[in-house]
Amino acid sequence: xxPRVRDHAEVLVDWSARVDAGDDVVxxxxxxxxxxxxxxxxxxxxxxxNMLATYVADEIESAFVRAHDGEFDRDPDFEAxxxxxxxxxxxxxxxxNVAERGAVPGDKRAAYRKSRTGIRELRMDTDWVSTxxxxxxxxQQAGMGIAEYRDFVYDAVLRDWERLADEMxxxxxxxxxxxxxxxxxxxTDLTMSIENRTAVNSAASVAYDSHNLPSGEVFTAPENPxxxxxFDVPMTHEGARIRDVHLTFEDGAVVDWSAEVGExxxxxxxxxxxxxxxxxxxxxxxxxxxxxxxxxxxFDEKMGDTIHLAVGRAxxxxxxxxxxxxxxxxxxxxxxxxxxxxxxxxxGEIVQRNGTFRWEDGF
Amino acid sequence: xxPRVRDHAEVLVDWSARVDAGDDVVxxxxxxxxxxxxxxxxxxxxxxxNMLATYVADEIESAFVRAHDGEFDRDPDFEAxxxxxxxxxxxxxxxxNVAERGAVPGDKRAAYRKSRTGIRELRMDTDWVSTxxxxxxxxQQAGMGIAEYRDFVYDAVLRDWERLADEMxxxxxxxxxxxxxxxxxxxTDLTMSIENRTAVNSAASVAYDSHNLPSGEVFTAPENPxxxxxFDVPMTHEGARIRDVHLTFEDGAVVDWSAEVGExxxxxxxxxxxxxxxxxxxxxxxxxxxxxxxxxxxFDEKMGDTIHLAVGRAxxxxxxxxxxxxxxxxxxxxxxxxxxxxxxxxxGEIVQRNGTFRWEDGF
Numbered sequence: 001x002x003p004r005v006r007d008h009a010e011v012l013v014d015w016s017a018r019v020d021a022g023d024d025v026v027x028x029x030x031x032x033x034x035x036x037x038x039x040x041x042x043x044x045x046x047x048x049x050n051m052l053a054t055y056v057a058d059e060i061e062s063a064f065v066r067a068h069d070g071e072f073d074r075d076p077d078f079e080a081x082x083x084x085x086x087x088x089x090x091x092x093x094x095x096x097n098v099a100e101r102g103a104v105p106g107d108k109r110a111a112y113r114k115s116r117t118g119i120r121e122l123r124m125d126t127d128w129v130s131t132x133x134x135x136x137x138x139x140q141q142a143g144m145g146i147a148e149y150r151d152f153v154y155d156a157v158l159r160d161w162e163r164l165a166d167e168m169x170x171x172x173x174x175x176x177x178x179x180x181x182x183x184x185x186x187x188t189d190l191t192m193s194i195e196n197r198t199a200v201n202s203a204a205s206v207a208y209d210s211h212n213l214p215s216g217e218v219f220t221a222p223e224n225p226x227x228x229x230x231f232d233v234p235m236t237h238e239g240a241r242i243r244d245v246h247l248t249f250e251d252g253a254v255v256d257w258s259a260e261v262g263e264x265x266x267x268x269x270x271x272x273x274x275x276x277x278x279x280x281x282x283x284x285x286x287x288x289x290x291x292x293x294x295x296x297x298x299f300d301e302k303m304g305d306t307i308h309l310a311v312g313r314a315x316x317x318x319x320x321x322x323x324x325x326x327x328x329x330x331x332x333x334x335x336x337x338x339x340x341x342x343x344x345x346x347x348g349e350i351v352q353r354n355g356t357f358r359w360e361d362g363f
Numbered sequence: 364x365x366p367r368v369r370d371h372a373e374v375l376v377d378w379s380a381r382v383d384a385g386d387d388v389v390x391x392x393x394x395x396x397x398x399x400x401x402x403x404x405x406x407x408x409x410x411x412x413n414m415l416a417t418y419v420a421d422e423i424e425s426a427f428v429r430a431h432d433g434e435f436d437r438d439p440d441f442e443a444x445x446x447x448x449x450x451x452x453x454x455x456x457x458x459x460n461v462a463e464r465g466a467v468p469g470d471k472r473a474a475y476r477k478s479r480t481g482i483r484e485l486r487m488d489t490d491w492v493s494t495x496x497x498x499x500x501x502x503q504q505a506g507m508g509i510a511e512y513r514d515f516v517y518d519a520v521l522r523d524w525e526r527l528a529d530e531m532x533x534x535x536x537x538x539x540x541x542x543x544x545x546x547x548x549x550x551t552d553l554t555m556s557i558e559n560r561t562a563v564n565s566a567a568s569v570a571y572d573s574h575n576l577p578s579g580e581v582f583t584a585p586e587n588p589x590x591x592x593x594f595d596v597p598m599t600h601e602g603a604r605i606r607d608v609h610l611t612f613e614d615g616a617v618v619d620w621s622a623e624v625g626e627x628x629x630x631x632x633x634x635x636x637x638x639x640x641x642x643x644x645x646x647x648x649x650x651x652x653x654x655x656x657x658x659x660x661x662f663d664e665k666m667g668d669t670i671h672l673a674v675g676r677a678x679x680x681x682x683x684x685x686x687x688x689x690x691x692x693x694x695x696x697x698x699x700x701x702x703x704x705x706x707x708x709x710x711g712e713i714v715q716r717n718g719t720f721r722w723e724d725g726f
Binding site: 026038041044046048050051052053054055061063065067069071073077078079083084086 | 385394397402404405408409411416417419420422424427429431434439441442444446448
């Protein structure tokens with residue numbers, strides 16, 4: 001076994017999920033994640049935890065949902081009771097075909113999803129963490145060979161997380177104390193307010209209320225954007241490729257947009273509702289293990305030397321208690337490369353220049 | 364997908380487990396049983412059941428048990444509560460390496476098994492059924508290519524079970540009404556009492572209290588055997604191959620034994636305890652889809668045109684209420700071919716001659 005699989009399992013169990021002896025751990029194993037599941041089982045055995053592996057394969061769910069008449073039982077007891085008693089749920093993604101889910105009629109899939117709302121909530125009430133074991137299907141999606149893709153995944157996952165969490169805490173402090181953010185690069189000069197907002201240090205650990213491995217971003221919920229911004233990192237939204245997006249904000253809302261590829265898809269996004277034209281998120285990617293776009297949001301939005309903005313819904317965790325942030329049915333992340341000829345300012349002070357943070361050498 | 368996989372799933376769900384709409388079904392998926400799991404998911408969806416797939420891979424269990432300090436929690440709640448609420452548990456065997464379990468120290472494996480006694484009992488309290496999806500590892504164990512092995516498995520599984528159950532009911536009635544059985548063939552003339560014993564019609568369905576697919580045997584608990592018997596079908600006991608066994612019974616117990624291969628292993632069996640020299644089971648194999656020895660007891664003992672006897676422990680289900688049958692730490696099945704030059708008599712009347720039952724053409 002690639003020794004990095006074992007390292008991945010240890011980061012997942014210790015840093016991310018903080019598993020203790022006696023914990024009841026559900027391990028959700030995707031069909032291509034067998035090897036990681038073996039390594040996780042070994043780590044859980046060493047920690048003296050209890051383990052129950054469930055099998056989460058798109059082919060199985062698709063076959064079940066397609067064959068069903070669509071009147072699904074709500075949150076079946078036997079699964080709910082298992083999750084209610086679980087301390088930790090580890091989801092080991094690893095699909096063998098990223099297109100499998102598309103094979104089910106949308107209305108049936110929606111009905112199935114809806115019937116499982118309570119199951120999902122019970123899972124979210126545990127110390128849950130989602131991660132990905134590299135498969136050929138994902139490598140193909142990312143346009144890489146499997147060896148290259150494994151390097152890519154493990155570079156992203158096997159970080160010095162403690163150190164990165166400390167570094168991200170600096171960025172969180174700056175954002176928490178600041179009032180206004182300004183981003184400047186080619187075709188970009190955007191200001192937005194972050195007054196009274198709280199940033200999240202997403203450090204790939206339940207201890208930071210961060211549930212994805214890899215992670216590595218600090219994000220907050222800005223408002224009242226003014227100016228223009230250019231997103232040069234490709235993106236996929238609902239299956240549509242979108243490239244080279246320009247947005248113009250006036251009085252806090254998008255008033256003009258264009259894209260070299262996929263402008264239709266962008267039109268649809270902005271037609272969704274009023275909130276779709278306002279900002280939901282400002283995220284600073286700080287995981288330098290991720291160095292390229294792979295068309296997987298788990299990785300893309302955490303890329304080092306990138307900044308992303310999302311139009312649409314804002315996260316409650318960034319808002320003052322009781323305050324409602326931007327509401328929308330969508331939350332669409334768009335990423336811009338800040339590695340060259342760029343600056344990020346908070347209250348007029350530069351905190352990141354050409355990708356380098358103010359506390360780093362070479363700033 | 365081989366259409367027989369779908370047929371297998373339908374036999375399992377409908378004939379064997381009798382799944383109804385709304386049933387909560389746990390599907391235990393072995394690492395090589397993915398395709399059968401997909402077909403089972405489809406069948407469960409069609410019936411309107413609820414499904415939760417668990418992942419049962421020897422490599423995962425071995426990694427967990429090996430890494431653990433051996434002080435296992437007893438029957439963890441989260442798994443127990445799931446099973447307590449489940450109506451049906453379907454175990455889809457399909458190993459990728461029959462030798463995997465041997466890689467764990469015996470004492471740790473024993474401690475783990477012991478810690479899970481309650482979990483096993485909860486599973487046995489459901490309408491559980493175990494079956495096997497053909498894998499290359501099992502084909503190798505059986506000494507066949509995968510295509511040939513698939514034919515072998517589906518010939519055994521895809522029977523007209525209703526008809527076979529009716530036929531087996533005839534044999535059960537004869538055994539239930541009879542007092543003495545006599546088996547005669549080359550080097551064999553054995554009599555035994557079946558007075559007051561109840562035979563089990565093992566028809567591969569929970570409706571018959573039969574939990575293996577395939578099945579296809581009628582068995583009871585004989586006593587007081589007298590005479591000699593020759594077992595010409597090979598067997599494996601605790602990893603040891605045993606061939607061409609001769610046993611001599613006097614006053615109900617084995618007094619002499621020999622084997623062309625593996626006589627040492629036989630010595631160990633008979634040295635276990637007093638009950639190991641007495642009979643625990645007489646079984647009539649009636650599944651003619653199984654036509655050869657494959658070193659898997661799930662198949663071997665159900666072979667058509669064979670009769671098996673087990674030394675050691677008897678099954679309670681064959682005994683009158685409150686009566687204790689033969690007790691022993693072992694239950695070792697031995698199989699004899701009755702297809703030629705043989706007869707099985709009940710109370711002096713021939714019920715099977717050269718493999719043909721009295722109700723069949725050509726008797």
